[in-house]
Amino acid sequence: MEVYLDNNATTMVDPKVYEEMKPFFCDIYGNPNSLHKFGAGTHPKMVEALDFLYEGINAADEDDIIITGNATESNNTVIKGIWVDKILNGDKNHIITSEVEHPAITAACKFLETQGVKVTYLPVNEEGILEASLVRDAITEETALVTIMWANNETGKIFPIKEIGLICKTTGVAFHSDATQAIGKFPVDVQECNLDYISFSAHKFHGPKGVGGLYVKKGSEVTPLLHGGEQMGGNRAGTVDVASMVGMGWAMHLATSTMALAYEKNHVSKLRDKLEAAILELPETIVIGGKENRTPNTTLISIRGVEGESMLWDLNQNGIGASTGSACASEDLEANPVMNAFGSDSELAHTGVRFSLSRFNTEEQIDYAIKVVQGAVKRLRGLSSSYAYAPESHKSAL
Structure with missing residues (x-):
């Protein structure tokens, strides 16, 4: 056995997701940015996929979801984008994170330290959870970003994102969460938790590998990590992988349904x-x-x-x-x-x-x-x- x-x-691709993706390899294969019917033919399913993504995390209509290659890219886009927006071009020079983040967060923060950015790595308690009070105590006038994972990839421990989000909102500090291990495990609500950014990856909730997402709240700044095209409103250059985007949307739709979340629980x-x-x-x-x-x-x-x-x-x-x-x-x-x-x-x-x-x-x-x-x-x-x-x-x- x-x-x-x-x-x-990683997870297996749900067979229902695979079926939704199949037409975009050999039948509906046009570049979505092309003006002809081959490109335009991809648009209905791309719109549907985005609708599923918005619904899955309860994003508001005016917010933005950028399709990326994976959660690692999404994490780097936020952290390095904050560096450009609020540190190089501003008067802030401090980021707060935890000691148990995924390497995609930790390595990006370590890189910024080589550029003179101050990073505070907060410890977890004996139960493996970061206490929200530590975030509040660590915030200073120089703090540009708080980035805390929603659920730990190794222990599964769930962090107090709602409490931290309220602290960040009250102090006016941008708040990002790596939600890679959260989506499909329990309800994720970006509005309720006052999040400015979240990262996620399709292959963690029975979608395809090689595609992820970055939620950006309306009014939050995000300097593109990749330049070179007008895709994703100019926020992420590169031809969109339509099949993977459709697959991620459907995987989100299936994983965040009331029935699926109840089955997990x-x-x-x-x-x-x-x-x-x-x-x-x-x-x-x-x-x-x-x-x-x-x-x-x-x-x-x-x-x-x-x-x-x-x-x-x-x-x-x-x-x-x-x-x-x-x-x-x-x-x-x-x-x-x-x-x-x-x-x-x-x-x-x-x-x-x-x-x-x-x-x-x-x-x-x-x-x-x-x-x-x-x-x-x-x-x-x-x-x-x-x-x-x-x-x-x-x-x-x-």
Whole structure:
């Protein structure tokens, strides 16, 4: 049996989405910026896709959604755009973010530091959540932007975006959130949370890879990251990938429907909890950050005495896909930075394994995964020189 439990890295394209995309490869293939009928033929479905995107995040009609290549591009557009708009051309020189952001945020902020920008990296608490009060205390007259993820890609912990948004609105500071792991997991409302910008990526909610979005509230500035054409109102040059844009729109439509969000909350979470409970029956296993206030599909579990990379090898040999953390850093064998941010000891920092489910996982798959994980832990602990394994004391758990 093959079981895919790495949906925070990417998801399968929903077959319904794929069907909507197919005509735009060989039938309706004109450049949407062309004046002839081949180009104009793409417009109805592009408009429909944009409508789905607006509805999915509750954007207002006067706001803007820019189609990008991915959330990484969207994140860079905001951060570097703020640098141009409010730092190089203004009197502000400060950005606030957290210690557990995706590398697309952290690396962009590190780059700006080389250009003389001050960046504050706020810590998370013992539950892995950034407290809104820390953002309020960190804001100064020089602060140009606050950028905080909506949900953590490794732990699934949900950050207090609504509270932070109110703080930023009150202080007049631009607020951006990387919502990549939030959309399709729970309702995302940009108006309710007073957001100026959010980033998202289609392939995280059963859309195609290579396409993302950037929400820009009316009145918010955004200097283009890419110049060279008038596409997206001049905010993002380059011929639009119509098939992918249509796919992202439909994926958003399906993932943010009332029925889909209820399924995530009531069914996907139960499968996650079943897998998690079975692993926690093993001795010296913990859920990093605890079980509260997180997305319904994600668990990051530390298994003492078992290297995360070794566990992944065993799982892969048995047809199961999981992760030790962010896929964008999967080749980096250094200790998991999120676990370091939690203050994990040097051994535990290498033992985190992330399981992230989707609406396409079944209970039969989870039952199989439980058996494989339990067997792998027994085997790997038996080989570990750093884990004092006592077969008799652990027999009932294994």
